[in-house]
Amino acid sequence: MKILFVEPALCLSAFAMTLAGPLTTQYMYRRIWEENGNYTFTNDKNFSQCKENKSSPILAFQEEVQKKVSLFNLQMDISGLIPGLVSSFILLSYSDHKGRKFPMILSCIGALATSVWLCLLSYFAFPYQLLIASTIIASFCGNSTTFLGACFAYIVDQCKEEKQRTFRIAITDFLLGLVTGLTGLSSGYFIRELGYMWSFLVITLALAVNLIYILFFLDDSMKDTSSQTVSISCSEAFKNLFNRTYMLFKNASSKRRSLLCLLLFTMITYFFVIIGASPIFILYELDSPLCWNEVFIGYGSALGSISFLSSFLGIWLFSYCMEDIYMAFIGIFTTMVGMAMTAFAKTTLVMFLVRLPFLFTAVPLSVLRSMMSAVVGSTEQGTLFACIAFLETLSGVISVSTFNGIYSATVAWYPGFIFLLSAVLLLTPLTSLCVAKCTSWNEGSYMRHTEVESSEDTSDR
Structure with a gap:
């Protein structure tokens, strides 16, 4: 008997992706450290490779390693940009007619292939540059954004009311x-106790279990549409995909269209800053004067992830006394404060305390997804999330590439500059949300759009 709960698949994917992020970055840091200098990388648990003494000869080498890791991350992100964009858009748009499971399965296979390659790379010590090839191949199968988009569309399929959604x-x-x-x-302890190869193997096993769950236990939320098979050419299929996206905006009223565009712009510009700055935190913590080891980096990642719990509690409490749009305002503003504070964090205590303003970082993403899904019709959810995934993939790669490039150029004279820049950039989604409130938004407006759509569907029948 199959079930309609996609949450186990999301959790397994989140475990694998969260562990793979810091693991891959630190693995690259170690490989580049060992292959580009005469300094031995020690495994002493109480020792960090970082040097704070400005007169130490290792400091210049340390900064050079920082630049090379940042630039290699940039190359990996750019290499997967085009295939990731195409696959995300096609897979999620097509899910409106063929079901949500297929993009989940394909993106999971791509992630599994990458983790297997990381196991081989760390075990046989192949040239780390070969990781770029696996990134390109995996991108054709979709990426984490594709997987999340399919999962959110799967959830929206089952939720008809705004508050429930x-x-x-x-x-x-x-x-x-x-x-x-x-x-x-736990990521630091994985590295310390198991090493890189066995840690990558744990990720591989988690993704394999996830694939089995999706294939054999998860039911499709749109199985009734899967039987509607129409034989059309490949060019016609592509034309239909883009046509559905075009009609998503064309068929809407001017007010609904402007509201949807403003909400999309707000979410993507916010996403741009959050995703771009996220990997810089690890490099910033590895560098002086913090000089964190893998365990402290794990602690920092865990504290940063508390924002999902606090964001959930914030949405639950704030929903009783304010509109969704005000919750988004709070999340963007507090995140902006957190970015500004990070730029001046020079001690371990302050760096831990910096996580407090990030408590509501996830609120805008959750709220804006819900608001946009309520603006469009029930048969347009896959197309909407395809647009979101397409824009998230594009902005995510551009932002990570841009932020890594800026950090590489500024780390020598002021490592915290990138976080000050992030705080300034967050004024953009804050401004666009103000415009949405002043021009296209009033209480319950997007609920009325849904009611109009429902009445039109009923009259068509």
């Missing part, structure tokens, strides 16, 4: 935060 998405983000928090907390 917002709460269900908030619960999902809470589960993601809980898993990523625990995983981040």
Whole structure:
């Protein structure tokens, strides 16, 4: 008997992705350290490779390693940009007619292939540059954004009411935060106790279990549409995909269209800053004066992931006394404060305290997804999330590439510059949300759009 709960698949994927992030970054840091200098990388548990003494000859080498790791991350992100964009858009748009499971399965296979390759790379010490090839291949299968988009569309398929939709998405983000928090907390111990190869093997096993669950235990939320098979050419199929996206905006009223565009712009610009700055935290913590080891980095990741729990609680409490749009305002503003504080964090205590302003970082993402899903019709959810995934993939790769490039150029004279820049950039989604409130938004407006759509569907019948 199959079930309609996608949350286990989300949690397994979150575990694998959260563990793979810091693991891959630190593995690259170690490989580049060992292959580009005469300094031995020690495994002493109480020792960090970082040097704070400005007169130490290792300091210049340390900064050079920082630059090379950042630039290699940039190359990997750019290499997977185009295939990731194409696969995300096609897979999620097609899910409106063929079901949500297929993009989940394909993106899981891509992640599994990458983790297997990382196991081989660490065991046989192949040139780390070969990781770029696996990134390109995996991107054709979709990426984590594709997987999340399919899962959120799967959830929205089962939620007909606005409050139910917002709460269900908030619960999902809470589960993601809980898993990523625990995983981040333990990531340093995985490296320390198991080493890189066995840690990558744990990720591989988690993704394999996830694939089995999706294939054999998860039911499709749109199985009634899967039987509607129409034989059309490949060019016609592509034309239909883009046509559905075009009609998503064309068929909408001017007010609904402007609201949807503003919400999309707000979410993507916010996502741009959050995703771009996230990997820089690890490099910033590895560098002086913090000089964190893998365990402290794990603690920092765990504290950062608490924002999913606090965001869930915030949505749950704030929903009783304010509109969704005000919750988004709070999340963006507090995140902006956190970025500004990070730029001046010079001690371990302050770096831990910096996580406090990030408590509501996930609120805008959850709320804006819910608001946009309520603006469009029930048969347009896959197309909407395809647009979101497409834009998230594009902005994510561009932002990570941009932020890594800026950090590489500024780390020598002021490592915290990138976080000050992030705080300034967050003024953009804050401004666009103000415009949405002043021009296209009033209480319950997007609920009325849903009611109009329902009445039109009824009259068509």
